[in-house]
Amino acid sequence: MNSPVTNLKPQSSRPQTETGDELRPVKGVNSILLVASGKGGVGKSTVSVNLACALAKTGQKVGLLDADLYGPSIQRMMGTTDELIQDERGFATPGRTHGVWSLSMGNLAPPEAPLTWKGALVAQALLQMFHEVNWPDLDVLVVDLPPGTGDIQLTILEQIPISGAIVVTTPQELAVADAERAIVMFHDLGLPVFGLVENMNAYICPCCGQPQDLYPSGTAPRLARKRHINMLTGIPLDPSAQEFADNGAPLVLSSPDSLAAKSLFKLTKEVSAALKREQKAQILRTKDLGNPDAEQFWDNLLSGDQQP
Numbered sequence: 001m002n003s004p005v006t007n008l009k010p011q012s013s014r015p016q017t018e019t020g021d022e023l024r025p026v027k028g029v030n031s032i033l034l035v036a037s038g039k040g041g042v043g044k045s046t047v048s049v050n051l052a053c054a055l056a057k058t059g060q061k062v063g064l065l066d067a068d069l070y071g072p073s074i075q076r077m078m079g080t081t082d083e084l085i086q087d088e089r090g091f092a093t094p095g096r097t098h099g100v101w102s103l104s105m106g107n108l109a110p111p112e113a114p115l116t117w118k119g120a121l122v123a124q125a126l127l128q129m130f131h132e133v134n135w136p137d138l139d140v141l142v143v144d145l146p147p148g149t150g151d152i153q154l155t156i157l158e159q160i161p162i163s164g165a166i167v168v169t170t171p172q173e174l175a176v177a178d179a180e181r182a183i184v185m186f187h188d189l190g191l192p193v194f195g196l197v198e199n200m201n202a203y204i205c206p207c208c209g210q211p212q213d214l215y216p217s218g219t220a221p222r223l224a225r226k227r228h229i230n231m232l233t234g235i236p237l238d239p240s241a242q243e244f245a246d247n248g249a250p251l252v253l254s255s256p257d258s259l260a261a262k263s264l265f266k267l268t269k270e271v272s273a274a275l276k277r278e279q280k281a282q283i284l285r286t287k288d289l290g291n292p293d294a295e296q297f298w299d300n301l302l303s304g305d306q307q308p
Contacts, residue, residue, distance in 0.1 A: 023161040028062070028137040031275045033194075034156070034165035036186075038178025040147040043199040044168040047264075048144035049077045049237070053250045054268035056099035060139040063094065064087060065129060066104035067156065068146040069122055070115050075106035079248025083110065093134040098253055101136060102130055102226075105259050123155045130160060140275065148178075149185045157189050163278050164192040167231065169223075170200045171215035176223050176253060183227050194274040195230035196220055197267060202236040204259055211236045211259060233267040236260050 026032065035051065037044040044067070052064040066074035074080075084107050085092070092108070094101040105125075107114065117125065127148035135141070146152055156162065165186050169179035179196065187192050198220040202211035214237065224231040238260035239249045252261045 006234055024131065024136065024159060025161050026141065028135060029141045030139050031163040031259075031279060032141045032143060032160065033271065033275060034143050034145055034162055034180045035168065036145045036153070036165050037147045037175075038149075038180065038182045039175055042147075042168050042170045042175050042289055043235070044147065045073050045077060045144050046241060046251075047166075047168050047197060047199060047267075048142055048252045049074065049245070050252045050261075050264045051242045051268055051271060052100045052102075052140075052142045053098045053302035054265055055140055055142070055272065057252070058268070058272065059273075061137060062100050063135055063138045063141040064100050064102040065141060065143045066102070066125060067129075067143050067152055069105045069117075069126065069152065070146065072106035073102045074102055074144055075104040076248060077245045077250065078102045078104075080104070080107060087134065089136050091132050097239075097248070098250060099286075101138070101265045103133060119151045123151065125157060126152060127152070149181055153185065157186075157191060162191055163275055164194045166194050166197055168197045168199050169220055171217060171219055173219050176219045180223055180227065181221075183223075183229065187227070192231045192274075192278055193227075194271060195232035196224045197232045198234040200237040202244075204236050204238050206239070209259075230270075232270050233263050235263045235267065 035044055035048040045066075048064065052062050064074060064078065065303070066072050068074075075095075078100065079096070079097050080102055084092040084095060084103070092103070094103040095107060096102075102212040115122075143156065145156075167179050167182050167186075169175045173251055183193055184198070199219075200214060201217070203214050204210070205212050218233075221231050236259055238251065238255075239260055240255060240258070241260060244251050244254040250260065252264050256265075
């Protein structure tokens with residue numbers, strides 16, 4: 001019999017997956033995109049929500065998972081504050097609004113309740129949100145990470161097959177410096193970084209409607225060049241975006257003709273193209289497995305013995 005989910009209680013007896021074991025795919029999900037930031041307050045969750053909704057508008061089946069367990073916000077930004085229902089197995093069904101299936105710790109616990117779990121329990125709860133949830137078949141699962149480079153990020157990267165990541169920053173030097181740490185973490189663990197998103201790179205003047213620079217430009221593009229990643233479309237600061245977010249109405253749906261929404265739609269096209277490229281590359285890599293000629297080619301290339 002179905003019953004409301006009032007809390008998520010990881011079982012301590014559940015076996016742990018040790019680092020280095022084979023990654024466990026999420027059933028029915030084709031691609032998983034991480035949206036990351038080095039520090040909080042850069043608008044990462046706003047980008048995640050609008051990106052997911054814009055992807056859904058293209059006809060793709062999209063899910064959104066709020067991996068920021070200690071500071072969940074997706075449930076409010078997506079307007080899914082109702083309790084979720086679990087089946088006889090204890091699996092919750094994500095809420096669906098704006099054409100996107102979403103799941104957040106904010107849907108699984110009272111809004112005023114702090115999460116006081118330690119690392120091991122958090123890791124188990126996080127993996128349950130991937131594997132013990134009734135996700136429908138999805139083209140893309142967007143994962144809104146917490147800021148930084150901590151246990152949650154490592155748990156996902158070590159146990160879930162991820163297609164790639166984008167890193168969100170603001171033009172401030174402090175934010176860009178923290179963004180670099182996130183990029184280095186992904187590179188060290190072999191994850192493709194599709195690009196850097198400079199959020200709040202300009203302010204939309206309410207009088208003339210034109211973008212005005214908020215900070216000196218150039219810091220984020222320099223980081224992108226240094227780390228050999230793409231500089232994706234920047235997003236201007238739109239004062240109405242926060243109001244729409246508080247009301248559970250993403251900007252790309254509430255104000256699609258605004259400059260910020262147009263930038264988000266352009267970013268969506270870039271991310272969608274990157275996901276398709278990575279999917280094709282993965283197919284080619286899979287075909288190469290067990291192919292002696294392909295294996296010899298890569299061995300020769302890596303050793304410098306490839307003949308012209």
